[in-house]
Amino acid sequence: MRYLVWPMRAVLFILLLGFAAKNDQPVVLKYFLGFEWQTSLVVILLCFFSIGVLIGVLAMLGNMFRQRRELAAVRRELQLKNKPDGFDEA
Numbered sequence: 001m002r003y004l005v006w007p008m009r010a011v012l013f014i015l016l017l018g019f020a021a022k023n024d025q026p027v028v029l030k031y032f033l034g035f036e037w038q039t040s041l042v043v044i045l046l047c048f049f050s051i052g053v054l055i056g057v058l059a060m061l062g063n064m065f066r067q068r069r070e071l072a073a074v075r076r077e078l079q080l081k082n083k084p085d086g087f088d089e090a
Helices: 002-022 041-082
Strands: 026-030 036-040
Touching (some): 026 041
């Protein structure tokens, strides 16, 4: 499997590079109040994809922190149950 990962990455890179080369036409995004942004289509797609990933990660953070707190509580409870009752075996 390790030997297949790098060729797959190379193929994906070449496909994305070809996509970027074919879609280099200028595009104008018009905002409110007359603001405009003119750049290539690939840059706009990359920006919106990155923003989408960032929003997805931020949406997931709350759930992840809640699960970490629950896991820490379960670990503490497990340590208390496995703790000896106060007598020493000497």
